[in-house]
Amino acid sequence: xxxxxxxxxxxxxxxxxxxxxxxxxxxxxxxxxxxxxxxxxxxxxxxxxxxxxxxxxxxxxxxxxxxxxxxxxxxxxxxxxxxxxxxxxxxxxxxxxxxxxxxxxxxxxxxxxxxxxxxxxxxxxxxxxxxxxxxxxxxxxxxxxxxxxxxxxxxxxxxxxxxxxxxxxxxxxxxxxxxxxxxxxxxxxxxxxxxxxxxxxxxxxxxxxxxxxxxxxxxxxxxxxxxxxxxxxxxxxxxxxxxxxxxxxxxxxxxxxxxxxxxxxxxxxxxxxxxxxxxxxxxxxxxxxxxxxxxxxxxxxxxxxxxxxxxxxxx
Numbered sequence: 625x626x627x628x629x630x631x632x633x634x635x636x637x638x639x640x641x642x643x644x645x646x647x648x649x650x651x652x653x654x655x656x657x658x659x660x661x662x663x664x665x666x667x668x669x670x671x672x673x674x675x676x677x678x679x680x681x682x683x684x685x686x687x688x689x690x691x692x693x694x695x696x697x698x699x700x701x702x703x704x705x706x707x708x709x710x711x712x713x714x715x716x717x718x719x720x721x722x723x724x725x726x727x728x729x730x731x732x733x734x735x736x737x738x739x740x741x742x743x744x745x746x747x748x749x750x751x752x753x754x755x756x757x758x759x760x761x762x763x764x765x766x767x768x769x770x771x772x773x774x775x776x777x778x779x780x781x782x783x784x785x786x787x788x789x790x791x792x793x794x795x796x797x798x799x800x801x802x803x804x805x806x807x808x809x810x811x812x813x814x815x816x817x818x819x820x821x822x823x824x825x826x827x828x829x830x831x832x833x834x835x836x837x838x839x840x841x842x843x844x845x846x847x848x849x850x851x852x853x854x855x856x857x858x859x860x861x862x863x864x865x866x867x868x869x870x871x872x873x874x875x876x877x878x879x880x881x882x883x884x885x886x887x888x889x890x891x892x893x894x895x896x897x898x899x900x901x902x903x904x905x906x907x908x909x910x911x912x913x914x915x916x917x918x919x920x921x922x923x924x925x926x927x928x929x930x931x932x933x934x935x936x937x938x939x
Contacts, residue, residue, distance in 0.1 A: 625934040626725045627655070627739040627927075628667040630714035634707050643701065643756055644912055648742055650920045651908070655741075658924070661931050667718035667740070669710065674720065675759055677767035678802055680751045687712065687758060700753040712745075712758035719743045719761035719863070719907050723769050726903035727861060730776055734903050736937025737894070737930050744865040744909025746796035747821065754798065755820060761907060762788050762863045763802045766809050769861055783808055787859035787902075789893055790827075791846075792867030792909040793819060793877045800825035810857040812849055814842070816878050829853065835878045839885030842870065846889060850896050862897050862904040866890055868911030868922035876912045887925050894933040906930065
């Protein structure tokens with residue numbers, strides 16, 4: 625299974641910064657050691673043209689050159705540096721590359737499942753970032769895959785419909801805003817009702833969960849959400865944000881899912897896509913464990929399951 629990484633592009637953070645940047649190289653190290661079936665590749669950088677399918681030219685330029693106003697930079701939560709700008713491009717490029725591998729291209733069959741070791745930057749709007757999110761990788765991948773689909777298919781073929789299944793514990797407000805008036809992209813978000821962002825946008829389907837929500841209630845809510853997605857939409861591609869932050873040991877999550885509950889969550893999404901033969905690209909999204917090793921273990925469990933479904937696509 626192909627996976628793309630960008631943790632070698634260092635984002636320098638001040639001492640005591642609360643973002644757990646180390647989780648990315650820890651995940652890659654464990655995958656290389658324990659899951660050699662995952663083929664690692666350095667993420668390509670998303671180009672200005674690719675980013676402009678979603679983001680405004682002024683915002684792209686400001687991120688590239690470090691000219692964002694101080695208040696807007698604080699909203700992102702990272703200090704600007706050339707490394708920050710490059711890593712943001714690579715994170716978006718990783719989800720684009722994973723989607724291409726999952727879907728395939730003329731002369732190259734799709735592998736069905738592929739991954740970004742980071743990504744899930746769903747708090748980024750068209751014109752601004754926020755909540756540790758610079759460029760919206762899922763939105764860029766959705767728009768670009770739709771454009772490539774339109775170029776590759778004969779005239780009159782149905783446009784590519786994309787479902788973004790966002791299971792990070794925080795609502796995907798930026799993604800919801802970007803696709804608010806786009807019937808070709810379905811945004812589904814299961815998230816903590818009282819958690820960040822405190823001013824939420826309207827997704828196509830929002831499922832608000834109470835603090836302390838555990839495995840059984842979460843999985844029941846996910847089942848109802850997938851039923852509703854199927855009733856209203858027919859995706860040709862799924863972008864899955866497999867956040868580790870619903871875990872009970874997460875500092876910012878406020879939900880109470882166990883390792884087993886999160887594994888059941890992931891299996892349900894992978895199985896839903898496999899049953900319908902819908903290619904799926906996934907990103908890791910949030911994870912802020914009190915013990916960072918537990919965040920990485922949640923993500924390792926996601927990759928173990930993904931490999932199982934990749935093998936079904938590629939016997």
